[in-house]
Amino acid sequence: TQLLEQSPQFLSIQEGENLTVYCNSSSVFSSLQWYRQEPGEGPVLLVTVVTGGEVKKLKRLTFQFGDARKDSSLHITAAQPGDTGLYLCAGEKTSYDKVIFGPGTSLSVIP
Amino acid sequence: DAGITQSPRHKVTETGTPVTLRCHQTENHRYMYWYRQDPGHGLRLIHYSYGVKDTDKGEVSDGYSVSRSKTEDFLLTLESATSSQTSVYFCAISGASGGLTSYEQYFGPGTRLTVT
Numbered sequence: 001t002q003l004l005e006q007s008p009q010f011l012s013i014q015e016g017e018n019l020t021v022y023c024n025s026s027s028v029f030s031s032l033q034w035y036r037q038e039p040g041e042g043p044v045l046l047v048t049v050v051t052g053g054e055v056k057k058l059k060r061l062t063f064q065f066g067d068a069r070k071d072s073s074l075h076i077t078a079a080q081p082g083d084t085g086l087y088l089c090a091g092e093k094t095s096y097d098k099v100i101f102g103p104g105t106s107l108s109v110i111p
Numbered sequence: 112d113a114g115i116t117q118s119p120r121h122k123v124t125e126t127g128t129p130v131t132l133r134c135h136q137t138e139n140h141r142y143m144y145w146y147r148q149d150p151g152h153g154l155r156l157i158h159y160s161y162g163v164k165d166t167d168k169g170e171v172s173d174g175y176s177v178s179r180s181k182t183e184d185f186l187l188t189l190e191s192a193t194s195s196q197t198s199v200y201f202c203a204i205s206g207a208s209g210g211l212t213s214y215e216q217y218f219g220p221g222t223r224l225t226v227t
Contacts (some may be wrong), residue, residue, distance in 0.1 A: 033215060042201050043218050045215055048214070098159065098169065101153050101154040101155075103152065
């Protein structure tokens with residue numbers, strides 16, 4: 001049973017387009033992280049959201065945590081080829097518990 | 112940079128042979144983790160450690176054992192490798208050191224293991 005679902009699984013877009021990827025669960029998380037993983041490398045932490053309704057911006061990336069802390073979204077504005085990679089969400093259900101990873105969204109930005 | 116390395120980076124081994132993967136960190140982080148990553152499954156936790164000689168099982172621990180005799184080293188052992196253990200293995204660390212909280216993880220570069 002996948003506790004964290006991500007959609008879409010694959011996404012291929014042209015440079016300059018906007019996109020949104022989603023991370024959903026039926027469980028409540030005390031915090032949620034987004035990572036990006038490039039081929040042949042380990043995931044790299046992008047952001048952590050903690051408060052329901054929280055919005056964080058990282059340059060052209062906007063992250064939102066749902067009000068009920070069960071879901072999150074990542075919006076990329078004017079995508080660039082350097083945004084290509086696997087985007088993983090991960091959630092912590094309770095403090096000091098193990099983190100659960102979603103299966104990821106594979107993004108390809110075509111020049 | 113949390114200073115985490117994995118060795119070896121690539122390994123090919125035969126079914127039935129023992130294999131040990133090493134994770135080494137230089138920043139004194141408390142928590143260390145071993146994951147495997149397979150297409151369609153994402154990252155799955157094998158074992159983790161919350162201190163020297165303190166380890167616990169993750170969701171896919173069968174066929175794997177771990178040891179942590181020093182803060183900086185976390186070893187993953189496949190006692191008798193099987194083809195189903197062909198995967199990419201990632202070590203991760205977290206903890207108060209280096210600005211990471213207990214839930215934010217910093218990953219190593221990975222070890223690609225092939226069992227023939």
